[in-house]
Amino acid sequence: MDSAIANAFNITVQCTKVELPLCYEGICNAENDTATIAVSLKRIPALIADSTSGKVQAIWYLPDRPDVQTREEVDLEMALLYQELMNTVDIYTLDLRGTGNSTALSCNASDGSLLQANVFARNNGDINLRDVQACAQHLQDLGYTNLRAFSLASAARDIEKVVADTQTDLQVIIYALGYGTLVAQQLMQREASQIVGCVLDGALGMPAGDTGSASLSLSEVEAAAYELSKSAKDFGEVANGFIAWCQADTSCSTMFSGATPTTMINTTLFEVYDRLDGDATSMCAAILSDVDASGSINSATASVTPPSFVLRQLMAQMMESSTLRAFIPVLTYRFHRCGSEDLVVLSNFVNTTLKTLHGSDTPDLLYAIQAFSELWERPTANQTELTNRFTDSAISDGREYTQLLSYCLFTGDSSPACVNATTFEHASTATSRNGATLSYEHDAIDVTTNVIPSGASILLLSSGLDPISPPKYAAALFDSLQGVNKAHLVAPNGTHGVVQSAMLSNGTGCGRQVLASYVRHSGNLSAYDATCMDEVLPPSLAITNISTLLVLGVSDAYDGVLDIGSESDGSIGASGSSNSPAGSPSSGSSIDDLNKQISALESSRRRYKMALIIVGSALAALLVGGVVLLFWRHHRKKQLEYEEVLLRHMRGDADNELELMHSIYLLSSSPSSNGERGRDASRQ
Structure with a gap:
């Protein structure tokens, strides 16, 4: 655990590694029946017993992917939950087999970078067939001849075994966020008697091959199934909901009257995209092109990444933040106007924000293997369809449209979509099909029946505007669960993770209170207290001078001018007299200095935010x-x-x-x- 967090909360953390079977019965067969794998566990031990439940309890915290929820964020959330429960409950977490401090799957590309870095790269990732083949052979040499050993089901079995071997006298509650809910759903189907409850926060539906049940209709199965390859479309649907909310909110749509279709935010955004791509040499297009790896070739499209793609992704990152999303209409307005008063403001914001985006943690190789094996639609959509899902959306993350080639090379898929995808600067996948691949088959196993285990309950939490875990999946999953011991709480217009984002007006975390009450009452849905959800602070889209200064560096969001000084004749200042691009040599040094200042300000803001959380928690204690x-x-x-x-x-x-x-x-x-x-x- 992060030492600063542990010290601030005065908690002791215990870490260990356990040896668990490489292959579990019914999942895979290892060449060596006694082969094991190391799994790293972490525990915050309870200091006193909880008198409410009457029994010793434990929580398993299953986090989201590391590019969505960092290790530091996981540590902080565990510490806050531990404090909310007054140090009365053991809290466990683990690094999934194949990741982190567990036995990790790792391969490097021929250029020395991590192989998965090119898989998860935005726009410019370029993956090589030889690198994929070399990685597959490397894992074979290590004894991992069947990668089903690293499936979602295997991860769930690890938790089940630890619980069965060491927590027989405990009441166990599972809390999972985002990607972690996929493991939690597999675990609940194992019906471990010690597990009395499961909280799925931002639930993703079960993989398409795992939702089959005689009692479910085909439409119910399809609705509950989560497929990563459709994420761009899913994101766009949530974004449409946000834009509609913003258009109806007077503070958000102050510059967009909506009197005619051309004055609507959504219409204006698409007009901006058309302008940017129609004139790639324009000042505003250059701002986006410069930040996108200096216009590197996109292997998915065989062309320079269009500036509209970069702006869509920038908007998507903003949508994931409860603070930044209020500035989406501001950027829309400024990019549409694209005047001299906008160039420096936009340049600095784009550079600072996308640097944060590109600097986020890269998911482990395991996540690519699992995604292409279990979470990608079969048969795969072709490149045109994947790209259209992205470009048809006003705002979308747009990472999957570049991953078709990676999917084809990892799995050895020989469908027409893959044959076409591999003709551009890559050999056929035939060699990969004849040898080892970086994937596994899963359709024939782990077919579950969404039945709530006897003696347990399932609580689903979802946010109305969560683009990472679209709420439609939680709703469909809730409907498909067979049994009455279930509940679904929704935070309207909230962002990802109800436990960490649903707040009361006094700054108290309501989502965390609900989770703590659920734990104290051992998953009893008739006894736990969720009344604070009716009092959750409605999200605001209003922006203040202070927030504008922090985010854009100016006090006036729509018309403020960022003056970077007049030392250089070609710099863009308050007068806006220069016509040189923001990234030209004459102004580059000043912009770099300003970027550093803004980065420092953002860093300070994050530190102050962390300090306020810690100090507030200490004062609450x-x-x-x-x-x-x-x-x-x-x-x-x-x-x-x-x-x-x-x-x-x-x-x-x-x-x-x-x-x-x-x-x-x-x-x-x-x-x-x-x-x-x-x-x-x-x-x-």
Whole structure:
């Protein structure tokens, strides 16, 4: 765990590695039946027992992918939950087999970079067939002849085995976020008796091959099935909901009257995209082209990445943030105007934001193998369809449209879509098909029946505007779950992760309170308290001068001018007199300096945010401690009064006994040592 977080919350973390079977029965067969794999576990141990549940409890925290939820964010969320539960519950997490501190799957490309870096790269990732083949052979040489050992089902079996072997007397609650919900759903189908509840926050539907059930219709199965290759379309659907909300909100649509279709935010966005791609030499197009790896060739499209693609992805990153999404209409307006007063503001924001985007953690190789084996549609959509899903959306993450080639090379798929995809600067996949691949078959196994296990409950949490885990999957999953012991709570217009984002007006985390109550009541949906969800602070799209200054560097969001100084004749300043691009040599150094200042400001803002969370949590702990102390003193006073009445009733003259009781009470409240207390009481 991050040492700063552990120290701030004064918690002790225990880490260990356990050896678990490489292959579980029914999943795969290893060449060596005794082959094992190391899985890294982490625990925050309970300090005291919880009197509410009456039993010792444990929570398993299954995080999202590392490019969505960093390790530091996982540590902070675990610490906050531990504090919310007043240190009464063991909290466990793990690095999935094949990742992190567990036995990791790792391969390098021929240029020395991580193989998966090109898979998950935006726009310019270029993957090589020889690198994929070399990686597949490398894993074979390590003894991983059947990569089904690294499936979602295998990860679930790891948790099941640890629970069965070491937590037989515990009540276990599973909490999972985003990608972690895929593992949690597999785990719940194992019906471990110790698991009494499961909270799926931002649930993704089961992989398409795993939702089959005799009691489910084909439409229900398709609705509940999550397919990564359709993520661009899913993102666009959520984005449409956001744009509609923004258009209806007066503070968000202040520059977009909506009186005619041409004044709508959505229409204006597509007009901006057409302008950017229609004139790639324009000043605003250059801002986006310069930041996109200097116009590297996109292997998926055999062309320079269009500036509209980059802007869509920038908007998508903003949509994932409850703070930045309010500035989407601002960027839309400024890119549409693209005047001299906009160029420096846009250049600095684009560079700073996309640097953060490109600097995010790259998912492990495991996630690429799992995605292409279990989460990609079969038969695959072709390149045109994948690209259209992205470009038909006003705002979309657009990562999957570049991954068709990776999918084809990892799986050895010989469908027409893959044959066409591999003709551009790549050999046929025939060699890959004849040898090892970086994938596994999963359709024939792990077919589950969405039945809620006996003695357990399932609580789904979803946010209405979560583009990472679109809420339609949680809704479809809830409908497909067979049984009545289930509940679904929705945070309207919220972002990813209800537990970490649903807040009350006083700054308290409502989502975390709901989770803690669910844990305290052992998953009893009739007893847990979720009333605060009705009081969750409605998200605001209003932007202030302070937030604008932090995000854009100016106080006026729509018309503020960022003056970078007049040292260079070609710099773009308040007057906007220069016609040179923002990235020209004459202004480059000033822009770089300004970028550094903005980056430092953003870094400071993140540190202050973390500090405020930690300080606020510490103050909350002190407040709780003070309340407990006051309650205890009040209880002691009432106890004394009761005993006085009792003694008076038993004996008419009880002055000596009362004096003794008062003395003992005063001594118990004094800071004197135990020895002194004993001698004083003895003298009395």
